[in-house]
Amino acid sequence: MNHALHRTGVAGDPASPIHRLDPRAKIVGLAGITLVGVSTPLGAWPAFVACALALAAIAALARVGPAVVWSRVRVILPLVIFVAAFVPFVRGGPTVALGPLSLSEQGVQTFALVTAKAAIGAWSAVLLSATTSFPDILHGLERLRVPRLLTVIAAFMYRYVFVIADEARRMRTALAARAYRPRHLGQVGALGRMITALFLRSYERGERVYLAMLARGYAGTMPRLAVLVFRRADTAFLAALALTLLPLRVLAA
Amino acid sequence: MSCAIDAHDLRFRYPNGVVGLDGVDLHVTHGERVAVLGPNGAGKTTLMLHLNGLLTGEGSLEVAGLRPGDRELRAAVGLVFQDPDDQLFMPTVGEDVAFGPLNLDVPREHVHERVTAALTAVRMEHVVDRAPHQLSLGQRRRVSIATVLAMRPRLLVLDEPSANLDPRARRELLEVLDAIDRTMLVVTHDLPFAAQLCERAVVLSAGRIVADGPCTEILGDERLLADHDLELPAGFDLSRVADPLSL
Numbered sequence: 001m002n003h004a005l006h007r008t009g010v011a012g013d014p015a016s017p018i019h020r021l022d023p024r025a026k027i028v029g030l031a032g033i034t035l036v037g038v039s040t041p042l043g044a045w046p047a048f049v050a051c052a053l054a055l056a057a058i059a060a061l062a063r064v065g066p067a068v069v070w071s072r073v074r075v076i077l078p079l080v081i082f083v084a085a086f087v088p089f090v091r092g093g094p095t096v097a098l099g100p101l102s103l104s105e106q107g108v109q110t111f112a113l114v115t116a117k118a119a120i121g122a123w124s125a126v127l128l129s130a131t132t133s134f135p136d137i138l139h140g141l142e143r144l145r146v147p148r149l150l151t152v153i154a155a156f157m158y159r160y161v162f163v164i165a166d167e168a169r170r171m172r173t174a175l176a177a178r179a180y181r182p183r184h185l186g187q188v189g190a191l192g193r194m195i196t197a198l199f200l201r202s203y204e205r206g207e208r209v210y211l212a213m214l215a216r217g218y219a220g221t222m223p224r225l226a227v228l229v230f231r232r233a234d235t236a237f238l239a240a241l242a243l244t245l246l247p248l249r250v251l252a253a
Numbered sequence: 254m255s256c257a258i259d260a261h262d263l264r265f266r267y268p269n270g271v272v273g274l275d276g277v278d279l280h281v282t283h284g285e286r287v288a289v290l291g292p293n294g295a296g297k298t299t300l301m302l303h304l305n306g307l308l309t310g311e312g313s314l315e316v317a318g319l320r321p322g323d324r325e326l327r328a329a330v331g332l333v334f335q336d337p338d339d340q341l342f343m344p345t346v347g348e349d350v351a352f353g354p355l356n357l358d359v360p361r362e363h364v365h366e367r368v369t370a371a372l373t374a375v376r377m378e379h380v381v382d383r384a385p386h387q388l389s390l391g392q393r394r395r396v397s398i399a400t401v402l403a404m405r406p407r408l409l410v411l412d413e414p415s416a417n418l419d420p421r422a423r424r425e426l427l428e429v430l431d432a433i434d435r436t437m438l439v440v441t442h443d444l445p446f447a448a449q450l451c452e453r454a455v456v457l458s459a460g461r462i463v464a465d466g467p468c469t470e471i472l473g474d475e476r477l478l479a480d481h482d483l484e485l486p487a488g489f490d491l492s493r494v495a496d497p498l499s500l
Binding site for chain 2: 134135138155156158159160162163205208209211212213214215216217218219222223224225226227
């Protein structure tokens with residue numbers, strides 16, 4: 001078991017005040033930080049700094065170290081930055097020289113802005129997933145009236161993505177064991193057949209899972225055992241975030 | 254008192270024409286543990302799906318005094334599927350064990366009790382908050398059994414419970430099952446496992462029951478086993494099965 005899927009899950013101190021918050025409070029709070037970060041215009045740097053400080057404070061309270069945050073952010077961030085990295089070269093307007101390259105001033109600013117926004121978004125998402133187990137996030141979303149269909153799909157995906165990834169790895173090993181090393185396009189056919197087989201297997205598994213659900217009295221709704229309780233600490237958490245971030249965001253507008 | 258299972262001339266044909274059951278007669282009384290032996294494709298799984306009303310064929314079938322179609326049938330018969338990844342579909346073990354009782358509208362405070370009791374019965378109470386993919390196959394199989402025990406079924410039906418288990422996981426499973434006091438139908442082609450757990454065995458072949466009797470007698474009949482593509486492992490000594498867990 002050594003694939004990227006295992007770089008997920010709860011980290012830090014599970015008994016920390018942040019970990020013990022109601023999932024709903026964390027979802028709303030961290031999505032709020034992301035929204036403030038994303039909607040803030042260029043030049044309103046106090047709002048960005050406030051978002052970053054709020055995230056740093058949450059990480060510190062939850063004892064989620066920079067190493068954990070970095071190892072997870074690293075998965076999401078490069079994609080965004082890769083796209084944004086071209087902007088300084090294609091934007092018009094006044095330019096600055098950087099050695100042999102000439103960069104558009106506006107482009108550099110856009111790049112910085114996009115990077116800052118992406119970093120705040122990714123950081124929020126990483127903190128949410130590091131302090132809340134995936135089932136709890138789903139439960140929270142359900143209580144926040146996210147359509148049941150979406151949360152049920154996400155729940156099944158979480159349950160079976162590991163099973164399917166394992167199956168895929170076994171199939172790849174089996175291909176490699178028979179000396180399959182695609183060197184040109186004509187040889188990728190085997191991969192296509194592997195994906196087909198994987199799809200059919202998953203489809204058949206779906207049928208069996210449905211039988212197993214029926215056998216235990218499934219009648220169309222997914223029952224929930226745990227109950228979420230919104231405590232004073234949750235209200236305090238949201239109030240603290242709102243009081244620090246909203247004024248800055250409003251002033252920046 | 255009704256029989257645990259009372260099937261008479263049960264027939265079932267799959268939509269593609271394959272005959273699943275070809276006139277099954279089976280009578281099981283309460284408290285019995287019966288091994289259903291047979292090669293692949295003999296109709297073992299088809300029979301199992303009938304007991305819970307997931308498939309309905311022709312002929313008469315009564316399980317724990319209920320007929321197919323009765324809503325209580327799903328609760329009265331606990332099916333444990335062969336692949337625990339099919340059986341365990343919820344994000345955590347605890348939620349999965351609670352799934353059945355919650356569907357039966359058991360009040361929440363009792364559901365917690367049932368979850369704990371069921372997981373304790375299979376010695377898995379320490380994994381209640383874990384995700385199924387974090388458990389070993391043996392552990393997942395025992396949790397699968399807990400998911401139906403929590404529904405307090407009158408009849409427990411297990412499909413190939415010992416498949417793919419290493420010797421230690423197999424032994425732990427045997428101990429757990431032996432301690433469960435319930436009418437049990439064990440569908441398997443692991444003959445030593447059947448010998449160790451069940452006192453009675455029936456042989457299912459090509460959709461019919463072709464032999465029915467004490468487990469040691471059936472397993473001692475080499476001719477019968479060979480006729481139906483079954484065999485004991487080489488060197489297996491049936492006489493040592495008198496005390497089921499002494500092996």
